[in-house]
């Protein structure tokens with residue numbers, strides 16, 4: 001098992017990465033305070049992993065409750081957040097209750113937001129079961145739900161008390177979800193570490209084959225990169241925005257198609273192709289470098305051609321991005337492979353990128 005720390009002073013917390021961690025009572029014990037524990041999961045993940053987790057927590061003499069939500073991005077909304085609050089209140093949860101998010105990024109974001117707001121804040125543990133959640137969404141404390149007019153528009157920063165990433169759970173992940181997670185792995189290489197990007201290219205086949213050793217390193221290095229960025233800029237005043245490489249275009253794709261049509265990671269994959277194209281048009285990276293990133297994204301089974309909404313609609317959707325300030329859309333572009341920056345970009349260049357990506 002590898003253990004990292006997200007350094008945030010009194011709110012610092014460990015990320016445990018290893019196989020079979022759901023069965024290790026001692027890992028959970030160190031982070032549970034009250035008597036009651038609420039596992040929040042969904043109809044796909046609960047049948048696979050809720051029972052073993054319940055057994056582990058019962059060994060610790062905890063009262064364990066399970067809240068099962070429907071599965072999908074479509075349900076990351078107010079009414080299903082309310083389902084969590086209903087269950088907590090009906091069963092008499094109190095301020096010492098711990099929530100455990102057992103699932104992918106949707107469950108992690110919703111459980112985190114429920115924990116941030118229930119009784120003005122209770123603690124929660126992330127037990128991410130998708131690659132995307134293990135390499136990205138479970139770390140850093142961004143929690144929330146979608147609004148019909150924009151993704152993740154309602155939420156809070158609320159850090160977990162621990163992240164317990166059990167690599168064994170990835171063995172049941174559908175191939176499409178594995179690819180979606182690999183998009184965020186590629187993102188970490190592209191925005192922060194060119195050596196890691198080389199490693200991903202060399203290990204693409206092993207990653208796609210779900211080989212444990214390769215996945216373990218991809219999760220570890222991604223969490224190291226993300227933990228360092230979050231420790232430096234928890235509230236996204238500056239460099240944390242670079243973790244959004246590919247997301248300005250990606251969120252527009254997700255919202256434009258309707259949530260759930262493309263997976264978040266798929267939209268980010270295509271968004272990174274577009275952001276790399278834009279970086280090339282700004283003269284920051286070479287055409288061969290943009291092509292190299294596009295090839296890697298394609299190799300990982302991710303889309304590289306943008307849905308055709310037309311440039312006007314793309315600009316409208318991108319206006320809703322949380323990085324937009326004073327009506328000006330800001331983009332994360334690559335200064336070079338392995339180094340991202342946030343910039344305002346001339347609209348004409350963005351139009352060229354939209355055209356080159358199939359968006360218009």
Ligand code: NAD
Nearest residue numbers: 044071104105106107129130132133137142169172173264
């Ligand atoms: P997801 O949570 O929808 O999970 C993907 C699918 O895999 C679901 O059908 C789920 O039930 C299933 N699943 C989960 N674990 C499984 C397992 N071990 N075996 C079999 N099936 C399993 O999607 P995701 O890609 O994990 O997360 C996407 C969400 O994360 C988006 O809502 C996105 O906005 C959010 N996100 C948040 C952050 C953040 O910093 N908070 C970062 C990136 C993404």
Ligand code: GLY
Nearest residue numbers: 140142240243244
């Ligand atoms: N996924 C982007 C962030 O956590 O900041």
